[in-house]
Amino acid sequence: MGFEDMDVDTIWLDGEFVDWEDAQIHVLTHSLHYGTAVFEGIRCYDTEDGPAIFRWDEHVERLYESAKPLELDIQHEPEELREATEQLIREQDLPSCYIRPIAFYGYDSLGVSPKDCPTRTAIAAWPWGAYLGEEALEEGVDVMISSWRKHHPSQIPTNVKATGPYVNSMLAGEEARRNGYVEAIVLNKDGQVAEGPGENLFLVRDGEIFTPGLSESILEGITRDSLIEIARDQGYTVHDQASISRGELYTADELFFTGTAAEVTPIRTVDDVEIGSGSRGPVTEELQQRFFDVVERRTDDYEEWFSYV
Secondary structure, eight states, rough: OOOGGGGOOOOEEEEEEEEEOOOOOOOOOHHHHHEEEEEEOOOEEEEEEEEETTTHHHHHHHHHHHHHHTOOOOSSSSSHHHHHHHHHHHHTTSSEEEEEEEEEEEESSSOOOTTSSEEEEEEEOOOEEEEEEHHHHHEEEEEEEEEEEEOOTSSSSSSSSSSSTTTHHHHHHHHHHTTTOSSEEEEOTBBBBOOOOOOOEEEEETTTTEEEEEGGGGOOOOOHHHHHHHHTTOOOOOEEEOOHHHHHHHHSSSSEEEEEETEEEEEEEEEEEOOOOOOOOOOHHHHHHHHHHHHSSSOOOOOOOOGEO
């Protein structure tokens, strides 16, 4: 679904609410040319107590942390971003939505150095369902190992959610889709499993759960962190600093993706090799159900993760 099909009409830009169609930048904006922007993807869920933003504080903290290596000075306090986001949700009557804050170097000069360019900030919110398709949440997805490798932390900081490095994600994802797969898995420079183009990856073996550690060139996902905590509270042993080889993917009992957009999505095949029974496994199903019980507030657990609008 394109934006033109959505009933949204307002974006917050540099401290002001503007019409959706008027939220524009100059074609010589620095971040358009050099990928010098940082962003977040945040979910807001429809609950009995109204729209609930999932882990807002953690996402916004990561936005400001991501800005540091790029020396982006975000000209707004976190509370101003929260108030703007809540007003966007209220005024556009969005019971659930995806929220995209972005901070970027704007228009002034076009040298590689952005020192004379202003820092600009925008927030948009719109309805967005299951990222990999509604049926994927139950049936799982078919993925391939990408020929593109994840960049090493010595090349680009992998713990920073910047726009430029997502060229790597786009290339991997489009390669997979051209070859008939829903998504990709990206290996790191050393050939170990890193993550998906926009997701973290979890592996289940003999009742224990493994996920690549930060040293494997992954983004430290907030949904990843949530699943680790949920799984441990459910009694599972979780190895959250694992190093996973490509071969281990094919022999796993279960695999699944996590992410703000992907939520908890099972993986049923890798390179046409069936994972486990070739469908959503029991551990994945339990954790997925528990995750949706939490984010849709069918339980009072993890109340501190939510900001109600």
